Amino acid sequence: MSNTQMREDEILEGIRAHDRRALAKMLSICENDPNLANVILDKLEKKRSHVIGITGSPGVGKSTLINAILDKMNQGVGENVNSIKDMGTATNKKKIGVIVVDPSSPFTGGALLGDRVRMQSHATEENFFIRSFANRGALGGLSPSIYEACDAFEAFGMDNVIIETVGVGQSEVEITNIADTVVVVLSPDNGDEVQMLKAGLMEIADLFVINKADNPRSQILLSRLRKMMITGDKDVVICLTNAVTGEGVEKLIKELDDRFFQILSNGVFSLKRKKRLLHHAQSIVRRELDELIQKFENDGTELKEIKKRLLEELCRKAHKNGS
Ligand SMILES: Nc1nc2c(ncn2[C@@H]2O[C@H](COP(=O)(O)OP(=O)(O)OP(=O)(O)O)[C@@H](O)[C@H]2O)c(=O)[nH]1
Ligand SMILES: [Mg+2]
Structure with missing residues (x-):
């Protein structure tokens, strides 16, 4: 048996047994050898996860929001879509995989750790798995191995796979190719209204979040967004959140779950x-x-x-x- 074969069997067994170390290895293979990753993934049964893309301009609070979502889910908020009871935890908390796509450093090609640090408090929890991917090679877009990484999380049985991407350039379009639901995050202190129009974020959003709702200008942004929707042909839910305090995040989770069951049935x-x-x-x-x-x-x-x-x-x- 070759080394590769041994590694493959070990990983297959590990993922089926919900071993986090096997998932970590699998995600590294996704990044370094996507062809091998596809061979392994083909042998695994995939669960049905809700893949949620969270996008928006730099600094709108995407990472803080994901952290707040994880906080709430840790308190038992949200539907357990896979109803997995055999994940080694005697809990019905949601199982969440987080993929953070960082801009590559032109020098190292490695992922920046900033976002992971922001979610650090959850990084070692049994029901969450957070992984950064560099977008090396994919100019302005998502990581080239993002599809494999997403499949790996689904094979592991995650209820949700949350992908954070900076909403600039190609990644905006690419996130619609991979996510079941695209959440566009806006914030009142980011000049987002203009950017939103320019970048066509309106078209890709399945759900809007106006974050930093503690800023009074968020109300102005809300009414402008509503007006834009009246003239457009899309009726998209808008949630207001304060990602720092967690205000509004429970409602956001509920909206996401509702949408998941809706898209499953329609x-x-x-x-x-x-x-x-x-x-x-x-x-x-x-x-x-x-x-x-x-x-x-x-x-x-x-x-x-x-x-x-x-x-x-x-x-x-x-x-x-x-x-
Ligand atoms: N007042 C306030 N500050 C917030 C809120 N959400 C996030 N912030 C702050 O905004 C800053 C940027 O937050 P991040 O979560 O790093 O934003 P991001 O969108 O992930 O940024 P990039 O990954 O660089 O694109 C941080 O200093 C946060 O503490 C909020 O609801 N209210
Ligand atoms: Mg971030």
Whole structure:
């Protein structure tokens, strides 16, 4: 048995047994060897998680809000969508995976730790798992291994997978490819109203949060947002929160749970999942093409092998998708 095979079996067994160390290893494989990650993930049964993208301009309070969400869930707030009783904890608290996509350092390619530090108080709790990913290679977008990481959390049986991304550039669009629900966070002290219009955040939001509700100007932002919605064709829930005190966060969790059950019953969830599979396949193709370009200069014979692998991967994804 090869080393890789041993590692694979160990991880498979560990994830099925809800061993956090196996999940940590799996997430590292997602980051460093996404092809191997896909091979392992294919052997795992995936639970149905609600994948929530939290996006918004820098500093609006996304990390603080996620921290507040975890606080509330730790107190038992929120629906346990998977109803997993066998996760090694005798609790019915929600199981949450958090992915923080940090901008890459051009020097190290590594993830910045700032957001993780913000959520540090929850980092070691049994029912939560927080992981930072650098967005290396994906200019302005999400991490190239985000699809695999999301699958890994689902295989682990998380109720929610929360993805924090800075709402600039490509990541805004990309988050709609992977999340079942996109939460756009705005804050009154960020000149967000103008940015919102510019960046098309209006279109991608399934739910708005006006954070920093302790700032009186949040009421102005609220009424402007409502006005914009009247003229638009979308009726989106708006929640007001103070992420520092946790005010309004319970209501936000309830709105998120309500939306999850709604999209499960109206077919939107399965459409979102089809979209995610398609974009996952595309990300594999892009990755393979990058490899191809790198290798081609040295050895043209690689071309056939890579073409074959690409086709196999696409057929596998299409088959999984039921088409
Ligand atoms: N007054 C007030 N301050 C807040 C609130 N939420 C967050 N903050 C503060 O706003 C600052 C930025 O918060 P973060 O959670 O780091 O914001 P972020 O959106 O994650 O920022 P990036 O990850 O850099 O994009 C911190 O100093 C927080 O303490 C709030 O509801 N009210
Ligand atoms: Mg943050």
